[in-house]
Amino acid sequence: MTLERHKYDVLVIGAGGAGLRAAVEAREAGLSVAIICKSLFGKAHTVMAEGGAAASMGNVNDNDNWMVHFRDTMRGGKFLNHYRMAELHAKEAPDRIWELETWGALFDRTKEGKISQRNFGGHEYPRLAHVGDRTGLELIRTMQQKIVALQQADGREFGDMEAKMKVYAECTITEILKENGKIAGAYGYWRETGEEVLFEAPAVVIATGGVGKTFKITSNSWEGTGDGHALALKAGANLVDMEFLQFHPTGMVWPPSVRGILVTESVRGEGGILTNSLGERFMFKYIPDVFKDKYADNEAEADRWYEDQDNNRRPPELLPRDEVARAINSEVKAGRGTEHGGVYLDVSKRIPAEVIKKRLPSMWHQFYELAGVDITKEAMEVGPTCHYVMGGVEVEPDTAAAVGVPGLYAAGEVAGGMHGSNRLGGNSLTDLLVFGRRAGAGAADYVKSAGANPVSDATIKAAADRIEAPFSREGGENSYSLHAELQEVTHNLVGIIRTRTEIEEAIAKITDIRARSKNVAVAGGRKFNPGFHLAFDLDNMLLVAESTAKSALLREESRGGHTRDDFPGMNNQWRQVNHIASFDGNQVNIKAQPLPMLPKELFDLFDVHELEKYMTPEEIAKGGSN
Amino acid sequence: MARKLNLRIWRGDATDGGLKDVQVDVNEGEVVLDVIHRVQATQMGDLAVRWNCKAGKCGSCSMEINGKPRLACMTQVASFDEDETITVTPLRAFPVIKDLVTDVSFNYKKAMEIPAYEHPKELAPGEARMEQVDVERSQEFRKCIECFLCQNTCHVIRDHEENKKSFAGPRFFIRIAELDMHPLDKLKNRKRTAQEEHGLGMCNITKCCTEVCPEHIKITDNAIIPMKERVVDIKYDPARMFAGLLKREKRN
Ligand SMILES: Cc1cc2nc3c(=O)[nH]c(=O)nc-3n(C[C@H](O)[C@H](O)[C@H](O)COP(=O)(O)OP(=O)(O)OC[C@H]3O[C@@H](n4cnc5c(N)ncnc54)[C@H](O)[C@@H]3O)c2cc1C
Ligand code: SF4
Ligand code: SF4
Ligand code: FES
Numbered sequence: 001m002t003l004e005r006h007k008y009d010v011l012v013i014g015a016g017g018a019g020l021r022a023a024v025e026a027r028e029a030g031l032s033v034a035i036i037c038k039s040l041f042g043k044a045h046t047v048m049a050e051g052g053a054a055a056s057m058g059n060v061n062d063n064d065n066w067m068v069h070f071r072d073t074m075r076g077g078k079f080l081n082h083y084r085m086a087e088l089h090a091k092e093a094p095d096r097i098w099e100l101e102t103w104g105a106l107f108d109r110t111k112e113g114k115i116s117q118r119n120f121g122g123h124e125y126p127r128l129a130h131v132g133d134r135t136g137l138e139l140i141r142t143m144q145q146k147i148v149a150l151q152q153a154d155g156r157e158f159g160d161m162e163a164k165m166k167v168y169a170e171c172t173i174t175e176i177l178k179e180n181g182k183i184a185g186a187y188g189y190w191r192e193t194g195e196e197v198l199f200e201a202p203a204v205v206i207a208t209g210g211v212g213k214t215f216k217i218t219s220n221s222w223e224g225t226g227d228g229h230a231l232a233l234k235a236g237a238n239l240v241d242m243e244f245l246q247f248h249p250t251g252m253v254w255p256p257s258v259r260g261i262l263v264t265e266s267v268r269g270e271g272g273i274l275t276n277s278l279g280e281r282f283m284f285k286y287i288p289d290v291f292k293d294k295y296a297d298n299e300a301e302a303d304r305w306y307e308d309q310d311n312n313r314r315p316p317e318l319l320p321r322d323e324v325a326r327a328i329n330s331e332v333k334a335g336r337g338t339e340h341g342g343v344y345l346d347v348s349k350r351i352p353a354e355v356i357k358k359r360l361p362s363m364w365h366q367f368y369e370l371a372g373v374d375i376t377k378e379a380m381e382v383g384p385t386c387h388y389v390m391g392g393v394e395v396e397p398d399t400a401a402a403v404g405v406p407g408l409y410a411a412g413e414v415a416g417g418m419h420g421s422n423r424l425g426g427n428s429l430t431d432l433l434v435f436g437r438r439a440g441a442g443a444a445d446y447v448k449s450a451g452a453n454p455v456s457d458a459t460i461k462a463a464a465d466r467i468e469a470p471f472s473r474e475g476g477e478n479s480y481s482l483h484a485e486l487q488e489v490t491h492n493l494v495g496i497i498r499t500r501t502e503i504e505e506a507i508a509k510i511t512d513i514r515a516r517s518k519n520v521a522v523a524g525g526r527k528f529n530p531g532f533h534l535a536f537d538l539d540n541m542l543l544v545a546e547s548t549a550k551s552a553l554l555r556e557e558s559r560g561g562h563t564r565d566d567f568p569g570m571n572n573q574w575r576q577v578n579h580i581a582s583f584d585g586n587q588v589n590i591k592a593q594p595l596p597m598l599p600k601e602l603f604d605l606f607d608v609h610e611l612e613k614y615m616t617p618e619e620i621a622k623g624g625s626n
Numbered sequence: 627m628a629r630k631l632n633l634r635i636w637r638g639d640a641t642d643g644g645l646k647d648v649q650v651d652v653n654e655g656e657v658v659l660d661v662i663h664r665v666q667a668t669q670m671g672d673l674a675v676r677w678n679c680k681a682g683k684c685g686s687c688s689m690e691i692n693g694k695p696r697l698a699c700m701t702q703v704a705s706f707d708e709d710e711t712i713t714v715t716p717l718r719a720f721p722v723i724k725d726l727v728t729d730v731s732f733n734y735k736k737a738m739e740i741p742a743y744e745h746p747k748e749l750a751p752g753e754a755r756m757e758q759v760d761v762e763r764s765q766e767f768r769k770c771i772e773c774f775l776c777q778n779t780c781h782v783i784r785d786h787e788e789n790k791k792s793f794a795g796p797r798f799f800i801r802i803a804e805l806d807m808h809p810l811d812k813l814k815n816r817k818r819t820a821q822e823e824h825g826l827g828m829c830n831i832t833k834c835c836t837e838v839c840p841e842h843i844k845i846t847d848n849a850i851i852p853m854k855e856r857v858v859d860i861k862y863d864p865a866r867m868f869a870g871l872l873k874r875e876k877r878n
Contacts, residue, residue, distance in 0.1 A: 040676070041734060042772055043684045057752075098751035104743030104808065106761045106768060113755030131765065137683070141768060149742030161738055169734075192723055221678040255655020261681050366681055369700055370657070480667045524672030527639065528724040531671035 003460070004197045006168075008034045009447045010440070011186055011199050013173050013228065014207030016044035017136075017432030018412025018439070020143035021096075022205045025440025027150050027165050031447060034199055035147070036168045038191065038223050042144050045209050045221060045413075046432065049136025050264035050362065052118055052128025053433070054426030055093035059114040060126040061309070066090040067605050068124055073427060074606075075290075076122040076320045077390075077420020078559045079575055079614040080241065083598045084397035085418040089427070089434050096433035097129050103149070105142040107131055119269040120425045122320040124294075125309075128426040133264050133362045139429060171197065173227070174536055175463045176204055176235040176408065177455050183235075183407025184453045187463035191533060194526020196464055202453045203443040205409040206232055206393065206402075207436065211245075213483075214541045214548075215386035216491035219251055219262035225537035226544035228414035232393045233543055233583040237402040240416035240578050240593075242391035242544070243551035244561040246423055247496045249324035251385025253342035258370045260385040263345065263363065265425045267380075268317045270359055271306055272347040274328070275379070276336035282343075283316035286327035290613045295319060322422045322560050325384040329496055332383065342383035348376055384496055388423055390561055391548070392416035394580060399442030400435050407446060407453070411439035421560025470535045476521030479534040486513050486541060494549050499565045503553045510549060511587075514542045546588045547581040554579060554590055572616045600624030628653050631661060631703060632711040635673070639724045645713065652703050658712065659687050659698035662726070674725040682840055685773030689726050690715045695775040695838045717778040733774050736794045739824070740801050744812040760809045767804035767849060769841045770797060776835035776845060782828050793825035796835035796845045802826075803849035821857045826850070 010026040012019045015037035026033045037044060056069040070090035074081055097115065101107070107129050108116040117126040131138040147165065155161035173188035185200040208228030212220025229239055250263040268274075276282050284302075287295045295316045296302040302315035317324070328343050338344060347356055353376035357364050360375070367373040367380060393410035394403045395417065402408040412432045419427060470476075493506035517539060522532045557571040558564050580593045603611070603624035612620055628651040637646045648669060650661050659677055666673045678684040680699045687698040692706075692713050706712055720728040776796040782789050794802075799820065806816040820826040831854075833846045843849075 039678055039684075040686065040730065043678050043686050045678075047771075048679045048681070048683050095751065101754050102745045102749075102751050104745070104805075104811070106756075106765055106808070109756055109758040109761060113757055116758075131768070134683070134769065137771065138768060141770075144737075145742060148738050148740075151738060152742055167734075192727075221680070221684070223678065256653060257656045257660040258680070362683065369682070369702075371655070478671070480671070522671075528674035528727055529672040530666060530674065 004195065006034060006197070006199050008032045008199065008201045010034075010203045010205065010443045011036065011201045012205045012207060013186065013231075014044065014209060014412065014414070015041055015167065015169070016046040016207060016209050016412060017139050017143065017429060018436035019044070019205065019207030020140070020147060021433050021436030022207060022409070022411055022440035022443070023165065024143065024146055024150065025437045026205075026444045029441065029444035031444050033165045034168055034201070035165070036171050036173055036186070036188070036199070038172050039170065041167050041169045042140055044140065045223060046136045046429070047140045048221070048262070049139070049429055050133040050262065051120060051266045051269070052130030052135045052426050053093075053097060053139065053429035054120065054123060054127045054424065055097045055129055055430050056090065056125075056127055057094045057097065057115060057117065057129070058125075059110055060117045064125040064127060069093070069127065070602070071605060072123050073424060074420070076422055076424040076427075078422060078570065079420065080559065080578070080595065081420030082397055082417035082596065083602055084596070085435070087602060088397060088438070089418060089431055092434045093430035096430060096437065100139065100142050100433075103142050103146040105138055107138070118266060119318065121265055121268065121318045121324070122424040123426065128269075130266070132358075133266055133360050135429065172533065172536065173231065174467060176231045177459050177463065178235060178405070179453050179456055179459065181406065182450070182453050183405065184455045184459070187460070189467055192528050194529060194532065196467060198455065198460060200455050202450050203407045203409065203447045205411060205439045205443050206414050207410070207412045207439070208414045210413045211389045211541070211544045212386050213537070214486065214490050214545050215495070216487040217251065217260040218386040219248060219260055220386070225541050226389075227537065227540045228410065229392060229547070230540035230543040232402060232408065232410060232414070233547070233581065233588070235405055235408060237405045237408055237410075238394040239391055239547050239581040240394040241421070241551070242389075242547040242581050243555050243579060244390035244421045245386060245548065246321055246388040246390060246561045247325040247384040248387035249321055249328050249384055250345055250382040252371065253338075253381050253383045254340040254371060261366070261370070262385065262387065263380060263382050264360070265321070267345060267347055267360060267363060270347060271350040272317065272345050273315070273350070274317050274324070275344045275346065276331045277338055278336055280336070282331055282336070283319070283324065283327055286323060286330075287316050287319065288323060291319060291323075320422055320424060325496060326563060328382070328384055338381045340381055342381040344379035345382045346379035348378060353377070388428065389413060390416065390419045390421060390423055391551070398438065399445070400439035401442050401446070407450065409439040409443045411435040421562060470520050470522040470532065471526070473519065473521040476519040477516050479520050479522070479531055479538050482513055482517055482520065483534060483538050483541070486510070486538070486545060489513070490545050490548070494545070494552055497563050497565050498552055500553065503549055506549045507546070507553065510542060510545050514546070517542060543583065543588060550588055550590045551579040551581060554592070570614070572614060575614055576616070576619070597622070597625040599626050629708070633661060633665065634711055634713040635662070635665065635725070636715040637670075637673070637725050638722070640722055643722070656703050657699055658691055658701045658703060658714065661703060662698060662714065674723070674727040676727055683771060685771035688717055688773045688775050688778065690717060695779045697773060697775070697840050700840060717774070719778040719784045730774055732790060733772070733777055733795070733797065736798050737801070739794065740798055741813055741816070741819070743805055743808065746810055746812055749810065754810060756809045763807045763848075764804045766843055767800040769843060770800060771841060772797065773840060775838045775840065779834045779838045781832065781834065782825070789825070789828065793828050796829075796850070798824060799826060799829070799853070800843060800845055800849045803853055806853065817853045817857050820853055826853060826857070
């Protein structure tokens with residue numbers, strides 16, 4: 001049978017917010033674009049985002065501006081962020097939101113008719129543009145419809161709506177192809193038929209999202225298997241900061257079948273409070289020193305903040321996610337958890353039922369239908385869930401080009417650097433837009449100067465052989481059980497709290513599972529066969545887990561989404577270090593790399609006394625890189 | 627507290643297929659999608675089913691459960707009697723690919739036929755001002771998670787394959803309504819083209835689509851009927867030629 005082949009200028013792998021924004025940019029730059037995704041069009045993770053998209057438009061509090069947003073992002077990431085990414089993000093986020101409005105998006109409004117903005121953890125002012133609690137759906141749909149608009153324009157010009165941009169849905173990429181050290185295309189299979197397909201293109205944008213499925217309890221769907229992380233590693237790119245995973249403090253804990261499903265942070269943003277089984281509002285006990293001047297240490301002040309934000313400190317429920325997740329974890333461990341091992345989150349006492357239903361409609365629906373709980377009357381039971389990976393492909397901030405691989409770009413959750421050691425809620429959705437656009441533009445510029453780079457037959461054959469392998473084995477390992485084993489290892493040994501011995505044990509077990517995974521056999525045929533699909537996803541998850549465990553072992557401090565029981569507390573020396581993971585074809589290797597220092601103009605945006613909490617005296621003395 | 631559930635699953639592809647009986651463990655609080663996944667992990671490694679969010683947000687897990695179009699992730703096993711056999715079959719209005727997975731490309735084709743949103747040129751990014759009440763009408767329709775259950779249930783295409791060419795279906799009637807009620811959209815005559823080009827006229831307001839919508843969008847009352855009424859008005863109202871009226875029509 002002849003191989004299905006397609007030729008494009010730019011391939012975008014992933015149809016979440018980042019991929020779609022990249023595709024729009026590359027098409028508007030005049031190039032032909034293929035968008036490839038594992039699910040149906042419009043079903044990517046981004047669709048599940050609830051709370052909102054952070055952008056300092058200043059519509060609700062006009063003290064807000066990019067500098068305040070930049071500071072919040074750096075604080076949230078404990079200053080491990082790549083400063084340039086945080087800067088670009090803070091500066092460009094408002095334009096990206098307004099642009100969506102010109103494409104038809106309908107955000108909730110303020111009284112003056114502007115885009116409304118809501119409070120969220122770690123953001124100093126109300127900053128999240130939102131649509132009830134279905135903001136991700138609005139983003140995805142708006143861009144999906146923008147893509148249709150561009151296709152309709154192509155239809156008028158070329159007589160074929162798909163002449164210049166086409167969506168290849170339910171197609172999984174298994175390999176990024178290179179020739180002569182540069183990107184040449186990508187290879188994969190159709191989920192529906194199991195048949196193989198080759199895409200030739202000189203530039204590839206990876207926008208494949210997160211890695212949550214590596215863990216047992218997660219808010220992510222089956223798609224979150226770290227494919228792009230692994231594809232990039234195998235193509236010779238690096239992953240940065242892979243030890244940092246965000247455990248969202250509030251996932252559902254009951255019933256077991258919904259364990260991990262997200263309870264949006266907006267519940268706390270709208271006034272939800274956290275209590276333990278003794279009825280204590282425990283977050284007051286967990287305000288770290290670095291945040292003491294911004295968070296209320298008593299209920300009266302915390303309650304007043306909802307009415308008067310200028311004269312009161314914020315309630316500690318709105319601390320960054322890593323802090324809240326650790327606090328919940330400690331309460332449960334200390335025996336003050338709920339019946340099902342969580343804590344209580346309650347909006348019913350503070351907010352009238354009709355307001356809850358209006359502001360948090362899908363939360364109401366989710367609890368009512370899945371847990372039999374009416375959140376307008378009762379508290380929810382919640383606990384930490386693996387939600388987001390801060391680590392990802394090491395990129396050049398301005399172009400989103402993957403370091404070390406000409407023609408490769410990465411944006412969205414799969415890219416690293418922007419969020420440092422911990423991401424603030426709402427910063428992902430605008431990250432997708434800001435860096436999706438930059439990746440599309442970066443790829444377009446590259447293609448215009450680089451030209452075509454055909455794929456050789458030998459390269460194609462190697463990719464094809466790899467797909468065939470699991471079918472030709474008999475009686476090997478079962479991918480479902482290996483996956484379950486991996487999830488158990490990551491959850492127990494490199495989860496929310498880590499220690500040296502456990503991480504070492506994890507590395508040994510992951511290596512063992514990886515060895516056995518070489519022997520996975522697949523039952524049934526090629527046609528829409530989830531067992532076959534999982535065999536490939538598993539390979540990716542194993543590389544991700546190895547990168548995470550090995551980076552976590554080396555980082556001997558606790559910071560953001562990496563907590564070491566044997567090294568509690570932040571260490572300012574460690575703030576100067578990024579961990580860079582690379583793959584030698586056999587195993588993942590980690591090296592330490594100095595983190596770029598803030599230039600003076602960004603350094604000066606902070607109070608020196610605040611920076612002293614994060615930086616060494618030598619760094620403070622320098623006062624910035626220039 | 628696991629108990630055994632009798633599950634009957636349609637297995638097969640476009641050429642051949644039939645119902646297969648399995649017994650599977652079910653735990654407290656589980657939804658139909660959970661037990662399908664258990665069957666997949668323990669008994670039928672190649673059972674095909676779509677899903678993503680497991681929380682009723684993505685519209686991937688659409689199927690027919692005891693003959694009713696539903697989301698498998700939002701259907702509690704406990705909502706059936708303990709000794710009842712639960713039968714799961716693929717959406718009937720679309721060609722089956724394998725097992726519970728159907729070819730829904732019809733819907734994506736229709737989506738491409740609906741003229742896109744047109745933003746007023748004079749309005750720069752960030753300048754738009756809209757009242758919450760004015761955006762809410764369109765927001766109702768933008769809640770749509772594209773599960774296509776309404777499309778599957780609408781008899782105009784469910785029972786008449788030949789209508790598919792000229793009928794966009796309820797999901798896309800609300801898309802047109804959403805744009806028609808959008809406070810800023812500039813494109814005119816959306817209602818008329820809905821009637822003349824997208825098959826609104828073939829709908830005879832049975833409301834079956836509204837009944838199955840998991841987002842509780844009032845497809846018929848809030849989108850289809852108002853558009854049909856206005857089409858009639860426009861057709862017989864010579865005054866529509868006046869620009870002022872056209873503007874108001876857009877708002878209503
Ligand atoms: C429940 C939930 C709620 C959230 N709420 C918020 C929020 O309120 N605010 C916020 O800022 N962030 C939120 N986040 C985080 C945010 O939604 C995600 O980080 C973001 O959507 C990721 O977008 P993305 O474009 O990078 O990738 P995704 O949206 O995850 O899309 C990845 C795409 O890549 C495709 N893909 C993956 N692998 C392959 C492959 N091998 N071949 C082909 N295609 C592939 C997938 O099919 C998919 O189309 C939330 C996340 C979750 C899970
Ligand atoms: S109301 Fe119209 S669109 Fe809806 S199911 Fe009935 S005929 Fe179809
Ligand atoms: S209108 Fe309702 S039933 Fe129809 S596709 Fe949208 S969400 Fe599904
Ligand atoms: S899996 Fe998303 S709606 Fe059911």
